[in-house]
Amino acid sequence: MTPEEARRWAEEARDEIVALAQALIRTPSPNPPAREEVVAKVLQEKFRAAGLAAELVALGEGRANVVARLPGSRQAPALLYDGHLDTVPPGEAGAWRHAPYSGELEGGRLYGRGASDMKGGVAAQAMAAILAHRAGLTPAGDLIVAATCGEETDSAGAHAFRRAGGLEGVGGVVIAEPSANELFIAEKGALWLEITTYGRTAHGSMPHLGVNAIWKMHKVLGALAHFRPSADKHPLLGEGTVSLGTLEGGIKTNVVPDRASATFDLRTVPGRPHEEIVTAVEDLLGRLRVDDPELKAEVKVIKNLPSVATAADEPIVRLARQVGLDLWGRDLLPQGVNYYTDAAVLVPEGQIPFLIFGPGAPTLAHQPEEHVEVEKLVEATAFFLLFAARWGSGINFPLFLSHLRKEGAPAPPCPTGR
Structure with missing residues (x-):
């Protein structure tokens, strides 16, 4: 897939990307009280309607993760796109000019609790997987999209995903937390x-x-x-x-x-x-x-x-920077963030390299009048699409490939709620 094709696929799906983000925002999932299952079902239905297998993993009363997978050619490890479904509560309604769960569009911005942190990012990652499927793309490694519960409190969904074997066969993680479409590779503990x-x-x-x-x-x-x-x-x-x-x-x-x-x-x-x-x-x-x-x-x-970081010379970082250059002529210089993400749960155990890249603005997280720019939603979708298309290209994964050479070696498993 070329950069021009990635931009075209994302641009033609602009209305669909916005509609999905709106649907997620309009389905409240504040934490507390932590009831993410209802929004997980919205995302699962979107995947299934697009022809992608998506599993709802129940994690207690009203709580769930949703995990979708686009099968790859097994020439590279799986790539995990990760985001969370819960938000902080909206706070005082009077502080909002746009109702917190309205998903209202105004001036090229989509408003509502979670628009920036991080239902906009979840929508962009999900749509990238859907567009890759529509385009007939077979990535070098499976593309997994995991939307988990509980990040705002105890990362319960990320812990459950890891315990269920969700990281087996994964060679890189991209987390769509708000970064204003800049590249973050380190976070404080x-x-x-x-x-x-x-x-x-x-x-x-x-x-x-x-x-x-x-x-x-x-x-x-x-x-x-x-x-x-x-x-x-x-x-x-x-x-x-x-x-x-x-x-x-x-x-x-x-x-x-x-x-x-x-x-x-x-x-x-x-x-x-x-x-x-x-x-x-x-x-x-x-x-x-x-x-x-x-x-x-x-x-x-x-x-x-813990504090976690990916080395600036890791192939996943070089790939992200090249994708940014090819899409927009802009070098995504690696940066660090003071906040923590589910990378602190997903990364340390296997030392998997990770990135943070998402359309939301970090300064708008947890704020009244939270919003995301529609243009950044579309740009992020194009980035995730092209990144998945190029995943594995020019990257050496010796341990994974040696595993594949073993006679009868099973494919990396699809995460379940076991």
Whole structure:
């Protein structure tokens, strides 16, 4: 497939691409309460109507992934296009000029919760697979499109997809999170910590009989104000950061609080393992106890997603840049992002190279008046189509190909909900 053909296929499907994105946006799937099955069924029906096999994988009450596959020639590993079906809640309706689930078109923009993050990206990837099927394309490796649940909270869908064997035979992952059609190849990790301090309750008029857990927490906060996850600095991600997210303690003004807690959002870069960072925090608390034996505190990990990155010279990155040059005459210079994606779940176990590329704007994620530009939706569809057509070309996959040479070696399996 030539760049001109990819652009033509996407342009001729412009209305269909928009209609699919609208259908996804108009099917609410806020998380919480996490009820993605209804939007998964919309996508499954679209695949099936286009002649592509698509499996709905139930993951509990009202929850599901949907996985479609376009068979390839098995000359290369499978290529996984990944996105998530859930969104954050819309927030206050009065903050929206366009209703959150309207899918309204205005001024070349498609509005609604999830338009940018990331139902627009899911629609572009799905339509690319559908157009590849219509064009009679047989990619070098199977093209898998996985739309999963739960990314906004616990990545439940990505974990289930991985456990079910969805990554077997996969040689590259492209995640359609919002990037404004720029190329991201690295993302920070997320290490969320909850620190709790304990005291002894007493009447507020007799504080000397108690131990104030909030004052103890004050010491912890002061010590962590200048804490850094590591001394590492990544060329695309910069340095790790720490953000105090929540703080609570006490039950009543005239009661000495016996408990206080705070949560911290640490964004990390490759280098220092998260286990070492947690140990460093615990060591810091230990030093505080030397000066204050009454300080009792504990640390709990409430989210643990590693920082992941693809090397800039990986073939998948070179391919993405060439596709950008051929489609638009624009070099997609590799960048990094501070947010995390399901790559943190899908990539580390098999060290599979990944990219983030999607039509949404990162700055619009989780915002009122969230929208995606229709032009970027069409461009992203053309990119995904041409990328799949060229997947495997000029890329050496020795381990995969040696597996294929084994007599009777099975084809990579289609993910199921087992």
